[in-house]
Amino acid sequence: MNPSTDILKLTWKEIEALPKDRTILFLIFAPVEEHSHHMPLGVDLILGETWKNKAIEMISARNPDYNLLTMPPIPFAQGSIKGFPGNLHVSQRTIYRVSCEIIDKIAEWGIKNIVIIASHGEPKHLIAIEEACDKINKKHGICAISPMGAFFSYDELGIDLNFPEQVKEQLKKYPNDFHAGWIETSAILDIDENLVKKDYKNLPDTKVEEKEMIFPDKVNKKIAGLGHIGFPRLATKELGKLINNNSAEYICKVTLAFALRLDFKKYQHHSLYKIPFLRTNFIRNVLRVVGLIIVLISIYLWIKIR
Numbered sequence: 001m002n003p004s005t006d007i008l009k010l011t012w013k014e015i016e017a018l019p020k021d022r023t024i025l026f027l028i029f030a031p032v033e034e035h036s037h038h039m040p041l042g043v044d045l046i047l048g049e050t051w052k053n054k055a056i057e058m059i060s061a062r063n064p065d066y067n068l069l070t071m072p073p074i075p076f077a078q079g080s081i082k083g084f085p086g087n088l089h090v091s092q093r094t095i096y097r098v099s100c101e102i103i104d105k106i107a108e109w110g111i112k113n114i115v116i117i118a119s120h121g122e123p124k125h126l127i128a129i130e131e132a133c134d135k136i137n138k139k140h141g142i143c144a145i146s147p148m149g150a151f152f153s154y155d156e157l158g159i160d161l162n163f164p165e166q167v168k169e170q171l172k173k174y175p176n177d178f179h180a181g182w183i184e185t186s187a188i189l190d191i192d193e194n195l196v197k198k199d200y201k202n203l204p205d206t207k208v209e210e211k212e213m214i215f216p217d218k219v220n221k222k223i224a225g226l227g228h229i230g231f232p233r234l235a236t237k238e239l240g241k242l243i244n245n246n247s248a249e250y251i252c253k254v255t256l257a258f259a260l261r262l263d264f265k266k267y268q269h270h271s272l273y274k275i276p277f278l279r280t281n282f283i284r285n286v287l288r289v290v291g292l293i294i295v296l297i298s299i300y301l302w303i304k305i306r
Contacts, residue, residue: 003060004053004068015109018067024059024113024259025069025106026052029099029129029146030120031077034084035180036228038200039188041086045073047184047247048119050191054248059255066259069111074098077118078125080216081179084227092124096280099132107140113259116146117251121178126152126270128280133268142261147254149270151247156271161250164242174231176210179223181230183243190240201233 007015007025030044040046056068079089099116106114118129126149133144154161163171170182177183188195208229212218223229257264272278 004056004070007069007071010069018111020110020112022065023067023069023111024115024255025071025111026056026115026117027071027102027106028052028073029077029095029116029118029125030073030075031079031125032075032086032088033077033079033120034081034086034227035184036203036226036232038197038203038232039180039185040195043180043184043188044077044120045075046191046195047187047244048073048117050187050244051119051247051251052117054244055251055255058248058252062252063256063259074102077120077122078128079120079122080124080219081223081227082216082220083224092128092280095125096128096132099129100135103132103136103144104139107136107143112143113255114144115251115255115258116144116148118146118148121152123149123153123270123272124278127273127278130269130273131280145254145258145264145268147251147258147267149273150254150267151250153271157266159266161246163246167239167242167246170234170239174234176208177230178208178213179230180228181232182234182239183230185232185235186237186240187243187247188240189235189237190244193237196235200235203228203232205231205233 004026028045028048030048032041033044034041035043052070056070059066059068076088076090076095078092078095079087081087081089103114103116116129116133118126120126126146129146130149133146136144150157150159151161171177174182185196185200203226206223206226206229208219208222219229254264254267257267
């Protein structure tokens with residue numbers, strides 16, 4: 001028996017009748033996006049769906065009282081990789097506005113536990129959705145969380161993800177595996193090895209330091225003609241199983257903590273959330289301040305001249 005229910009198969013009366021405190025709705029925000037020569041455009045969506053489904057099975061086994069709902073994923077995101085056909089990237093502001101409006105409407109149904117699985121590691125994408133959750137939580141009371149920003153920046157936040165030893169060793173030897181490298185390739189091999197082109201082991205390494213990731217133009221030059229950031233040749237199905245189970249376990253853990261409102265706040269934001277220029281409205285806010293200063297100076301000069 002499927003432990004979750006697709007909202008597309010429910011009537012509005014059935015949604016209205018749900019016990020809202022014991023209902024959890026999952027929503028995926030991830031892009032259609034290039035993943036080098038060896039993987040399809042839907043990698044982030046496939047990973048999000050897999051992690052969600054595995055997490056739902058775990059939650060259902062541990063807390064069968066919850067009603068677990070799913071809905072179709074939102075197939076676009078903010079992204080900085082350029083020059084590749086197939087990318088469906090939009091602005092950070094678009095992600096913020098769309099996620100705000102969607103989460104707001106779901107909250108209006110009375111759903112108290114909305115879990116966003118943003119299975120795409122771009123910080124601005126994650127931060128935009130976190131900002132949207134913050135806004136809706138202020139409006140409706142705590143009802144939404146997007147915990148993948150904390151997942152992708154676990155080290156900086158001091159969160160222990162309890163990685164299996166084999167994954168820890170690989171992360172230590174081959175860090176900075178940011179996109180379509182051994183991490184994502186391994187995860188897809190575990191899900192469906194037919195989705196990975198057989199020559200992935202022949203692809204060259206593309207080494208990008210973490211500090212370079214804030215300079216998209218520099219990164220795009222390094223990966224031109226390829227599209228991956230990291231070491232796809234090191235991927236294995238065995239690592240993929242460990243990665244997928246670990247990711248689902250994290251989502252399960254955070255979801256239950258959020259539903260119970262116990263020790264969930266450390267999972268609400270990416271480690272870079274507080275950096276002003278990474279926030280959605282940074283440029284607009286700067287322009288507003290500059291505009292206000294100009295107006296005040298103009299008024300002062302006008303008064304002085306008179």
